[in-house]
Amino acid sequence: MSGSGDMVSRRGLLRTAGGVAVAGALAKLSVACARAESGAGASPDPPTPVKLPRLMAPTERESELMPAPLAPDKRVGYAIVGLGRLSLEEILPAFGHCKYSRPTALVSGDAQKAAQVAGQYGIDPKSVYSYETFDRLKDNKAVDIVYIVLPNSMHREYTIRAAQAGKHVLCEKPMANTSAECVEMIDACKKASRKLMVAYRLQYEPHHREMIRLCRAKEIGPIKTIMAVNAQHQGDPNQWRLKKALAGGGALPDIGIYCLNAARYLTGEEPIEVLGSAYSTPDDPRFREVDETVDFFLRFPSGARAVCSTSYSCHQSKRFRVMGPEGWAEMDPAFPYHGLRMRVSRKMKDSPIEDASERKLQEKNHFALEMDHLSQCVLRDRPAHTPGEEGLQDMRLIEAIYTSAREGRPVKLEPVQGLDVFRGPPPEPGA
Numbered sequence: 027m028s029g030s031g032d033m034v035s036r037r038g039l040l041r042t043a044g045g046v047a048v049a050g051a052l053a054k055l056s057v058a059c060a061r062a063e064s065g066a067g068a069s070p071d072p073p074t075p076v077k078l079p080r081l082m083a084p085t086e087r088e089s090e091l092m093p094a095p096l097a098p099d100k101r102v103g104y105a106i107v108g109l110g111r112l113s114l115e116e117i118l119p120a121f122g123h124c125k126y127s128r129p130t131a132l133v134s135g136d137a138q139k140a141a142q143v144a145g146q147y148g149i150d151p152k153s154v155y156s157y158e159t160f161d162r163l164k165d166n167k168a169v170d171i172v173y174i175v176l177p178n179s180m181h182r183e184y185t186i187r188a189a190q191a192g193k194h195v196l197c198e199k200p201m202a203n204t205s206a207e208c209v210e211m212i213d214a215c216k217k218a219s220r221k222l223m224v225a226y227r228l229q230y231e232p233h234h235r236e237m238i239r240l241c242r243a244k245e246i247g248p249i250k251t252i253m254a255v256n257a258q259h260q261g262d263p264n265q266w267r268l269k270k271a272l273a274g275g276g277a278l279p280d281i282g283i284y285c286l287n288a289a290r291y292l293t294g295e296e297p298i299e300v301l302g303s304a305y306s307t308p309d310d311p312r313f314r315e316v317d318e319t320v321d322f323f324l325r326f327p328s329g330a331r332a333v334c335s336t337s338y339s340c341h342q343s344k345r346f347r348v349m350g351p352e353g354w355a356e357m358d359p360a361f362p363y364h365g366l367r368m369r370v371s372r373k374m375k376d377s378p379i380e381d382a383s384e385r386k387l388q389e390k391n392h393f394a395l396e397m398d399h400l401s402q403c404v405l406r407d408r409p410a411h412t413p414g415e416e417g418l419q420d421m422r423l424i425e426a427i428y429t430s431a432r433e434g435r436p437v438k439l440e441p442v443q444g445l446d447v448f449r450g451p452p453p454e455p456g457a
């Protein structure tokens with residue numbers, strides 16, 4: 027996994043010292059020292075929640091686990107790179123929901139905007155950087171993690187520069203424009219012994235975690251078919267998302283990736299064959315360089331299949347349904363930031379009644395969950411659940427889908443043995 031270079035020496039130590047306790051104690055010590063050096067000084071142990079007696083009857087839903095936040099000055103510090111829509115509308119406000127993470131620096135090409143945002147979030151004006159002064163982050167002890175929220179083609183450069191500045195990296199999806207760039211990013215973070223996580227927010231979100239649990243527990247029988255759609259109607263023809271050099275592709279790497287990633291985490295498997303078909307309306311100025319619509323099909327080793335469609339020219343439609351011999355489970359909507367809904371349908375045992383019901387879970391901020399996950403991984407020196415390898419695998423599959431669409435043939439892929447091969451340990455419940 028990314029950033030696990032230091033784990034090798036730790037394993038060696040374990041063998042020579044001959045004791046888990048010794049290695050464990052040293053691991054904790056090294057993390058604590060690293061934190062103390064970085065100026066944050068937090069303990070790697072999670073804070074203990076306050077306990078209160080239960081108030082409601084057992085028939086009522088349990089209240090949420092009591093939060094156990096770190097004091098603000100002990101939290102893991104983030105530099106946010108790129109102050110566009112996602113940073114300003116979602117990521118910076120999400121720090122208000124975090125327990126282990128805080129914004130400590132900004133990087134932007136617009137000094138005036140950055141100063142205004144720094145003021146709004148209590149960020150030291152001395153911790154505001156431009157793209158030219160980015161490398162000075164190296165000397166900022168309040169920054170542990172650099173969160174890259176730039177156009178896709180810039181992810182590679184800023185991930186590598188962040189690793190070279192000694193910082194861990196959280197990188198937005200898609201991880202880069204090509205799989206070769208992803209490999210360079212992983213290598214740079216490994217070389218610097220820094221963690222690299224791709225911001226697949228939905229893999230930390232409670233409805234999607236419940237969906238994964240349900241699928242793995244075979245509550246609807248073994249998965250036979252997944253049908254997934256992610257579409258939205260893209261406007262301004264001048265936006266970077268429609269420029270191949272900046273975006274890498276069109277609907278597929280930007281929003282189709284949600285269908286692709288979901289099919290992989292719901293099954294836990296990796297496709298052995300893909301088939302793709304791409305279409306762009308002739309003369310539509312938005313789609314001169316990138317795909318408008320891509321339909322794709324994935325075949326998994328167990329026999330499960332995913333039928334997916336993504337488009338930049340259909341009104342918002344963001345959902346999936348997982349089908350098995352004993353029932354189906356769906357999310358509609360599945361991919362937005364808010365208002366996710368999950369339904370499951372199965373025939374009741376010894377009854378002709380089909381039970382289709384909603385599974386209600388408390389909504390949580392996706393970005394706070396993903397950032398707090400990485401913060402905990404840094405504090406406790408654990409591998410991230412969605413490391414660089416997870417982003418690389420999506421990129422390899424996107425390239426295979428484009429090849430299939432271009433050449434008009436199915437593309438076979440080397441079988442990958444095992445489940446969740448490119449993922450680290452799952453996020454802790456309630457974290």
Ligand code: NAD
Pocket residue numbers: 108109110111112113135175176177178198199200225227266272280
């Ligand atoms: P945006 O266009 O709103 O913001 C991009 C930022 O990059 C802007 O501040 C812009 O000034 C800056 N920038 C620097 N150099 C640039 C250049 N050469 N061209 C254009 N902009 C440049 O984009 P966004 O919606 O914030 O997306 C940023 C990243 O986040 C993308 O990788 C995108 O795929 C990802 N994203 C993820 C999610 C999610 O749910 N995880 C949602 C939206 C976007």
